[in-house]
Each structure stands twice: as C-alpha cells, then as structure tokens.
Amino acid sequence: MAKLTQEEILAYLEEATILELNDLVKAIEDKFGVVAAAAVAGPAAGAPAADEGPSEVTVTLTDVGGTKVAVIKAVREITGLGLVDAKKMVDGVPAVIKENIAPEEAEQIKEKLMAAGATVTIK
Known part of the structure; x- marks a missing residue:
C-alpha cells in the first residue's frame, strides 16, 4: 500500500x-x-459548580477619567455604536457597556477601557 x-x-x-x-x-x-x-475544560467530576462564579456578567463604566476621547473610542470599538451614541454613553456614567456576557469577554473589555483611562466594574 x-x-x-x-x-x-x-x-x-x-x-x-x-x-x-x-x-x-x-x-x-x-x-x-x-x-x-x-x-472539555471545566471542573473535575464531582466538583461543585458554585465555585466557578457567575457565568454571565455586566460591564459598567463608572468613571471616564481624564482621557474622555480615548474612552469614547474604546466604547465605540467595544459596542459598535456610532460616535454620537458612544459619547452619550460616556457622558452618562455610570453606564452599562455590555450585559450578560462571559466573564472572559468582560475582562477583555475592562482592560481596553482601563487602558483608555476609564474606571470599570464587573458585576
């Protein structure tokens, strides 16, 4: 063969x-x-699922900081909103950026916003 x-x-x-x-x-x-x-990555057989934490979280912009333009750009990139809508969201802090998302995605969003100078909470 x-x-x-x-x-x-x-x-x-x-x-x-x-x-x-x-x-x-x-x-x-x-x-x-x-x-x-x-x-499949996950808990070992028999391990309680309660130790994992929430499966869905919400990212909230709590403070814009000193670089408002950079935060608006980051919000536009994350949400896909237009300039006017992103500016309204940033001006209306505290503002929910994304709801019911995976904790890993929330951490990535938090890093982007913090790099732009914003303060963010994940709940």
Whole structure:
C-alpha cells in the first residue's frame, strides 16, 4: 500500500461527507483503541459548580477619567455604536457597556477601557 501524504489526507477530509468522516472516526477508534471526544475544560467530576462564579456578567463604566476621547473610542470599538451614541454613553456614567456576557469577554473589555483611562466594574 502506498503511503499517503499529509496533503492527500487533508484533500480527502475536505471532500468527504459527514457520514464518511463519522465512519472514519469509528474505524480509527476501533483500530487504535482510542476515543474521539472533545476536550472539555471545566471542573473535575464531582466538583461543585458554585465555585466557578457567575457565568454571565455586566460591564459598567463608572468613571471616564481624564482621557474622555480615548474612552469614547474604546466604547465605540467595544459596542459598535456610532460616535454620537458612544459619547452619550460616556457622558452618562455610570453606564452599562455590555450585559450578560462571559466573564472572559468582560475582562477583555475592562482592560481596553482601563487602558483608555476609564474606571470599570464587573458585576
């Protein structure tokens, strides 16, 4: 049997149907004694979920600081608002920037706003 190159394998995978790929995965599992399961990052089995913290948070702009223009630019970038709406939001502190988002996204938003000179809270 001729050895397949990596490019040939990738070309096959691009052309294969979902059913063909499913059969291939099953054949690999049987042949090599492995299980194709997606890696899931999370608590260990039996660990209480209460230790994780909230799954959704709200980012609130509490103070603009001395660089109002930079904060307006950051708010525009984060929210996708136009200049006028972003300025209204910044002028009306405290203002909710984003609600019901993942804590990781909230931390990224907080970093951007703090880099612009603003004060932010995450609840």
